[in-house]
Amino acid sequence: MKAKVKMKGYIEINQESCKGCQICFYFCPKSSISDSGSINSSGYFSACFSDNSECNACGICAIVCPEAAIEVYRE
Amino acid sequence: MKAKVKMKGYIEINQESCKGCQICFYFCPKSSISDSGSINSSGYFSACFSDNSECNACGICAIVCPEAAIEVYRE
Amino acid sequence: MTIKTVYKRPKLLKERLFHYCPGCGHSVIHKLLCEVIDEMNLKERIVCIPPPGCSVFAYNYLDIDMAESAHGRGAAVATGIKRVSPETIVFTYQGDGDLSAIGTAETIHAANREEKITAIFVNNAVYGMTGGQMAPTTMIGQKTTTSPYGREVNKEGYPLKMSEILSVVEGTVYIERTAVNSPKNIKKTKKAISKAFQVQIDNLGFSMVEILSPCPTNWKMSPIESWHWVDKEMVKEFPLGVIKDRIKVKKC
Amino acid sequence: MTIKTVYKRPKLLKERLFHYCPGCGHSVIHKLLCEVIDEMNLKERIVCIPPPGCSVFAYNYLDIDMAESAHGRGAAVATGIKRVSPETIVFTYQGDGDLSAIGTAETIHAANREEKITAIFVNNAVYGMTGGQMAPTTMIGQKTTTSPYGREVNKEGYPLKMSEILSVVEGTVYIERTAVNSPKNIKKTKKAISKAFQVQIDNLGFSMVEILSPCPTNWKMSPIESWHWVDKEMVKEFPLGVIKDRIKVKKC
Amino acid sequence: MNKYLISGNSVIAEAAIRAGCQCYFGYPITPQNELTEYMALHLSRKEGCTFIQAESEISAINMVYGASIAGARAMTSSSSPGISLKQEGISYLAACELPAVIVNMMRGGPGLGSISASQSDYFQATRGGGHGDYRTIVLSPASGQELADLTQRAFDLADNYRTPVIILGDGMLGQMMEPVEFHKEAPENLSTKSWALKGAKDRPSKIIKTFTSNPNELEEINWRLFRKYRLIEREEVDYETYMVEDAELIVIAYGIAARIAKGAIKKARAHNLKVGMLRPITLWPFPFKKIQEISKRVQYFFVFEMNMGQMIEDVQLALEGNGEISFYGRPGGVIPTPSEVFRILSRQYYQKGLNR
Amino acid sequence: MNKYLISGNSVIAEAAIRAGCQCYFGYPITPQNELTEYMALHLSRKEGCTFIQAESEISAINMVYGASIAGARAMTSSSSPGISLKQEGISYLAACELPAVIVNMMRGGPGLGSISASQSDYFQATRGGGHGDYRTIVLSPASGQELADLTQRAFDLADNYRTPVIILGDGMLGQMMEPVEFHKEAPENLSTKSWALKGAKDRPSKIIKTFTSNPNELEEINWRLFRKYRLIEREEVDYETYMVEDAELIVIAYGIAARIAKGAIKKARAHNLKVGMLRPITLWPFPFKKIQEISKRVQYFFVFEMNMGQMIEDVQLALEGNGEISFYGRPGGVIPTPSEVFRILSRQYYQKGLNR
Amino acid sequence: MLIKTIFSGFGGQGVLSMGYNLSRAGMLEGKMTTYLPSYGAEVRGGTANCTVAISDEEIASPVASSPEFIIVMNQPSFIRFQNLLQSGGVFLVNSSLVNIETTRGDIEVVEVPATQLAEELGNTKVANMVMLGAFVKKSNLISIKTLIEGIKETLGKTKPALVDINKKALNTGYNLF
Amino acid sequence: MLIKTIFSGFGGQGVLSMGYNLSRAGMLEGKMTTYLPSYGAEVRGGTANCTVAISDEEIASPVASSPEFIIVMNQPSFIRFQNLLQSGGVFLVNSSLVNIETTRGDIEVVEVPATQLAEELGNTKVANMVMLGAFVKKSNLISIKTLIEGIKETLGKTKPALVDINKKALNTGYNLF
Ligand SMILES: Cc1ncc(C[n+]2csc(CCOP(=O)(O)OP(=O)(O)O)c2C)c(N)n1
Ligand SMILES: Cc1ncc(C[n+]2csc(CCOP(=O)(O)OP(=O)(O)O)c2C)c(N)n1
Ligand code: SF4
Ligand code: SF4
Ligand code: SF4
Ligand code: SF4
Ligand code: SF4
Ligand code: SF4
Numbered sequence A, B: 001m002k003a004k005v006k007m008k009g010y011i012e013i014n015q016e017s018c019k020g021c022q023i024c025f026y027f028c029p030k031s032s033i034s035d036s037g038s039i040n041s042s043g044y045f046s047a048c049f050s051d052n053s054e055c056n057a058c059g060i061c062a063i064v065c066p067e068a069a070i071e072v073y074r075e
Numbered sequence C, D: 001m002t003i004k005t006v007y008k009r010p011k012l013l014k015e016r017l018f019h020y021c022p023g024c025g026h027s028v029i030h031k032l033l034c035e036v037i038d039e040m041n042l043k044e045r046i047v048c049i050p051p052p053g054c055s056v057f058a059y060n061y062l063d064i065d066m067a068e069s070a071h072g073r074g075a076a077v078a079t080g081i082k083r084v085s086p087e088t089i090v091f092t093y094q095g096d097g098d099l100s101a102i103g104t105a106e107t108i109h110a111a112n113r114e115e116k117i118t119a120i121f122v123n124n125a126v127y128g129m130t131g132g133q134m135a136p137t138t139m140i141g142q143k144t145t146t147s148p149y150g151r152e153v154n155k156e157g158y159p160l161k162m163s164e165i166l167s168v169v170e171g172t173v174y175i176e177r178t179a180v181n182s183p184k185n186i187k188k189t190k191k192a193i194s195k196a197f198q199v200q201i202d203n204l205g206f207s208m209v210e211i212l213s214p215c216p217t218n219w220k221m222s223p224i225e226s227w228h229w230v231d232k233e234m235v236k237e238f239p240l241g242v243i244k245d246r247i248k249v250k251k252c
Numbered sequence E, F: 001m002n003k004y005l006i007s008g009n010s011v012i013a014e015a016a017i018r019a020g021c022q023c024y025f026g027y028p029i030t031p032q033n034e035l036t037e038y039m040a041l042h043l044s045r046k047e048g049c050t051f052i053q054a055e056s057e058i059s060a061i062n063m064v065y066g067a068s069i070a071g072a073r074a075m076t077s078s079s080s081p082g083i084s085l086k087q088e089g090i091s092y093l094a095a096c097e098l099p100a101v102i103v104n105m106m107r108g109g110p111g112l113g114s115i116s117a118s119q120s121d122y123f124q125a126t127r128g129g130g131h132g133d134y135r136t137i138v139l140s141p142a143s144g145q146e147l148a149d150l151t152q153r154a155f156d157l158a159d160n161y162r163t164p165v166i167i168l169g170d171g172m173l174g175q176m177m178e179p180v181e182f183h184k185e186a187p188e189n190l191s192t193k194s195w196a197l198k199g200a201k202d203r204p205s206k207i208i209k210t211f212t213s214n215p216n217e218l219e220e221i222n223w224r225l226f227r228k229y230r231l232i233e234r235e236e237v238d239y240e241t242y243m244v245e246d247a248e249l250i251v252i253a254y255g256i257a258a259r260i261a262k263g264a265i266k267k268a269r270a271h272n273l274k275v276g277m278l279r280p281i282t283l284w285p286f287p288f289k290k291i292q293e294i295s296k297r298v299q300y301f302f303v304f305e306m307n308m309g310q311m312i313e314d315v316q317l318a319l320e321g322n323g324e325i326s327f328y329g330r331p332g333g334v335i336p337t338p339s340e341v342f343r344i345l346s347r348q349y350y351q352k353g354l355n356r
Numbered sequence G, H: 001m002l003i004k005t006i007f008s009g010f011g012g013q014g015v016l017s018m019g020y021n022l023s024r025a026g027m028l029e030g031k032m033t034t035y036l037p038s039y040g041a042e043v044r045g046g047t048a049n050c051t052v053a054i055s056d057e058e059i060a061s062p063v064a065s066s067p068e069f070i071i072v073m074n075q076p077s078f079i080r081f082q083n084l085l086q087s088g089g090v091f092l093v094n095s096s097l098v099n100i101e102t103t104r105g106d107i108e109v110v111e112v113p114a115t116q117l118a119e120e121l122g123n124t125k126v127a128n129m130v131m132l133g134a135f136v137k138k139s140n141l142i143s144i145k146t147l148i149e150g151i152k153e154t155l156g157k158t159k160p161a162l163v164d165i166n167k168k169a170l171n172t173g174y175n176l177f
């Protein structure tokens, strides 16, 4: 039996593209994304990534993000 | 068992309406209709009824006649 | 000896020679319409929408109210009339070019809205009036003036089956395909027309009778050949019978 | 430690903010198109026909050749292009107002002719661009600006199922209905788009992907509510899955 | 107080309902959607009335045709591209002498264009964009109040002359809200139309049609229409004049452009420039005579349109060379400002030496 | 001998093929069916060419739009009601500056009308029956031979100016057979169109569109079109004159009517009446200048149209009051005879005292 | 000289081909010519007609409002067209199918038993060519040789077997007077 | 006197309702007025604006090419509109959301922390009414009483519960200076 390797990942959110739709919040299995609390120049409360999260680079947030605002990386 | 009563019928063909399509010739079960050999004023060889035929007033010729040129009577 | 009249020229058929070609199905259908409208006592409350097409002169023959439609728009025109006077029985009379080519959208959407109208859809597999061009309903391989090498699936597609398409459209209540190429089929057609009108009288929704109809002239056949061709060729692509019947469902 | 990129902004997506509302399905579909076209290496030979509709500005985002169509006429425009250059991959991008209302006839007849084109049909159950009017695809009871009391079957008909209708049309080769309201559905949509393009590359005939797509603004919901509503309401009327697949038949 | 602050599109809808419009058939297009939506809200549930969002503009105009055949007051509305699609239907309405009201809230064109206000469908409306020899009455409102009044007039004209009537507005008039009073209440009973079709009850069957295989028959129909059009030209011309009495330069403009021009003229007057305006309210029939009359006294005309120059042809036709015309137009949906128009027309004024 | 006795409709089709027309999209309508049928027979099997009988006129014009986008020489044809349906599409072609050839073999109207020949779509063709500020080049042939020549010219004009070109014929020209020679053979290779779309290969991606949310952008497009139209007006006017040198009365007529008028003029000359003719070959651009030039010498003009009076407006615009115009028209598809026209124009001639 | 001729009859009688062949012969002889068939709804219901103009100079109108010649192949055409003929014109009547007489005294009536003659030739279908032959002789518009050459050319391509009988029919008509 | 005002901000900030209510109040006071909302594709992407004209005489154009007043509720609107204001005009800025300064020296800038004040009132949604109150005071175009009456009438029908807070917000803004 193989040991379960825990993936470690992170994402980058383009604050200016984000429209604060919160779709990624909902779908992230690790609840790693939340409201940044700050308004971008288009007037949206953009999302932000919790650095110290469990993110496993599953890519779901990027797949669902309508604005293509998220890029996902794996370490 | 009832005796088979033979119906006796006849038809009237409006020579001027008839377009000589011969559809009635084909469908008459008693072969009672044929070409009159004379051209009507629209230029068609109109149909004619053979008086001494077996016509039983089945009405088929009238049903199929596209020109409503046939009326059917039963004695 | 008493003489009984078995068949008389229909009362609602005006005294006038048809302009149709010998053996044309339109004439037969006109006769049937006159009979049905008379028998159902509808003359006083029926309006017919004839199309551009060989039957554009239908108003010369049927002694009922009629208003000509723009090509293909019969269903929309009928909708307008019916919505204004719901007590009027409104039917369109349409060719296959009219209903299944340019009028595709109008027909489908009127049907889907459950408009309480009836379409008498005369499918003769060609554009008759304009000289025998290919219609959406033209048979594969059939030669017409615009498919001189025979209709080719790869470029021109398949005979379009409007009745089947409309049966997928939920708003349709009654659809039957018949033919006017034999005494039996003509009788069935008459019944189907009555039934379609009855659907409208009962306010149930959209009804249509598709009638396979010979066009000897453009098929380049004798009348009787053309009547046979309906059976031999058309019926294979366009099987006869009731295609959809929601009358019972709608009634309860 | 090496860093691997798991997801990057698609190469063919221009650097430009979408004008779409937050949570709108159009954006997701645009992304997918960019990915598929890139992965299938089609940029050099693809032409897209965007519609009047919210996606009228699609050319601001997709870095490929595009030509705007008149409302509803995408299938006819695509036909024109494809017949001139059969080697070009031509697809229409159409809303539900566009494809299933005004464009009904063009779509059905292009499909029936077996045109080798692909339709990306974005069904968001409303006219988005013009402010949320009822579409043929609007749900029964759904309130829109032109069905303010909720869509009523008796007057306005049923949600029109173009995919099902087109599946009755013989010329269609591949039709699938998907949605962009969850990671899984989005992935399926991507696959369906690839498959539809492949049908065209293989010259088999007409292919279409109908995509159920959230319109939070006109549904008057939050983005996430709208994504859920697709599952809760739309999928009931518009079941997901492959609706027609003649690929194998056509290949032999 | 019975003034409403209401968008032009809604004004038309409300006025139509009050004019006894029983049927509305439409299809969404910006910038006239509020009209359709108002009808959905207020006409769709009214007893004996019908609202349908058709599947296309073509279907909508043909539903109007049907409703008119059945004797109802019926209406459709759209904006430029959608109106192009209705041309065949309008030609049929004219040919069959069926009343109908058609609203065009013009936007920039050609093609899909822009959704901003424009006046570039003048030719289409006044010359008949459809085929065949026919005309439609064309009414050109310039304010919310006039939208209300002319809409009501449109229905009456349509019925009186049995002819389609076009209300030629634009996106600005449609979107803008202004205080509006509605004068008429919905008529109780419109007179029934003896020519309408409902079935041949207590009378012979009737036909509404245009087709004929005999050109002479169609010629007769054409001349009948022609005589009707001559009558309309005689009876129904309408226009507004503004400060024409002493004017040396006459601006000719209609609709929203006329409003903007009025602003410019006020500025001109403030600068002691003697500028006045003739605003055609009926674009067809066009106020040829009035312009001819003015041209007996005035030499300089300034045509201002929100297009590349269309009505100017009617002005040229009216003047027959008796007067000098200059033109200012901005196409594409650009809304010129009163100051801008003032600049241009005052330049004209000085160049022609009218200040001397 | 390479003369053919061939119907006008077939002439157009053959000439189009020889002009390199690669695509034809049509829909049946009398009196132009022979054109479509000729294409079905001769274009449909030609290598690299496309013939489609579309499901409607609207679909056909949009297929033309598509084919033009892909860089092909493309054509559609119809008759009056069908042309009305194409108006939106023509507006799009003009807006996107796409070449296309559109044939209208006019019949009587409005509505379904008659299938006999008529000229009642003059306004529609020359003023743009569609929405928005645009024009199309309109060519008016008067004989079988000219149908051939102008069809070939139409394709060249369309490509040169990237604009839709209308060939405005009528049922008579379409049905009638005359001996015709075809001068051009099909071009081997038409120059490729750099703006056509086939995929972004070896170049950035491209867009063909008209929509914009910015009116200023659309205004720029409109002015660009405007400049092009001015250029066409300068370069492409064409007309024929007939016995104008010493004429006291000038007939202005186009197409089949001009032919009939020529017959009338011959009769007039036989009676020593000095009558001549100007026949516009391009209806847009219209030969304004030529008419003005003639009006310097001639006072009396006689406009003859097979409609209730449409081109007469262009003549009025040309004359600006410098000349007297009388009009003779027969609408509905009636074909006047040369003797009839002679009667009317000689009456004019005497009434004006031109015989003195 | 501008000469106009109307050909008229039932749909199946080949009146259009009479006109077409005449017009084509005119062209082959270097004349101006127009050929105008009837079309559209008119064609339904079984009658047809066409008009041919032949002239030395440009032809103004292809329509004949008072033609020099009218050929009627059947009785309805006789009735419909007899009053159109110009005074002094020639009225060629297929006397096999027409049994009425003209009421006009100002025209020349030429009776040609075309159908009967064609029958005698073995094919009633060529009645039109019998009539055309008679017309050519009577009108002297073109030479019968050109006409026969022309028909050989056109028919030769599509139905070569029929060339002979058509030629015979033309000659039969031509040699009638 | 003809006064034109542009209201601008994000979609959700209620800028259209500011303009509508101002225009309606103008009407109630018997003035001429026009209200022109932005529409169409412009509305996507989350910004909105509208223009109100109020005057004693007929209003020529409802468009404001150089308005007397501009209200900006957010930063993008600030950037987009600041140069449109006429020289000497008044620029009302929602200072809660705008943290840049104007580069123009010829206009009067009035900073109103509308969002913050609304938050203090317990509902950020009424930031628009705070701003509108401030505008009414500053512009002196109409009386605050008419405005409140008007809002009672319209809101009273649809959302009576909200009348109070809107009234409070208006007064808060009005009483700022
Ligand atoms: C807009 C328009 N396009 C084309 C036509 C010409 N047209 C008249 S009837 C017809 C179709 C005839 O075919 P179909 O509907 O099948 O009727 P049929 O004559 O075969 O009974 C056409 C295309 C027209 N009248 N209007
Ligand atoms: C001929 C014509 N009619 C109407 C319009 C207006 N119009 C623009 S987009 C559109 C439909 C939008 O709905 P849909 O196709 O569902 O696209 P969505 O915006 O929802 O993505 C309409 C009716 C138009 N541009 N042209
Ligand atoms: S990659 Fe997966 S885990 Fe990481 S933030 Fe995105 S959705 Fe959450
Ligand atoms: S899905 Fe994208 S746009 Fe939406 S909140 Fe997340 S990052 Fe922002
Ligand atoms: S009624 Fe019957 S039997 Fe008599 S002629 Fe007619 S078809 Fe023949
Ligand atoms: S069916 Fe009628 S039209 Fe045909 S031959 Fe018999 S009687 Fe004559
Ligand atoms: S052409 Fe065909 S459909 Fe038309 S009348 Fe003749 S047979 Fe009937
Ligand atoms: S209106 Fe709907 S479809 Fe249009 S951009 Fe907004 S959310 Fe998307």
Ligand SMILES: [Mg+2]
Pocket (backbone or CB within 6 Å): C095, C096, C097, C122, C123, C124, C125, C126, C127, C128, C135
């Ligand atoms: Mg047919």
Ligand SMILES: [Mg+2]
Pocket (backbone or CB within 6 Å): D095, D096, D097, D122, D123, D124, D125, D126, D127, D128, D135
């Ligand atoms: Mg939609």
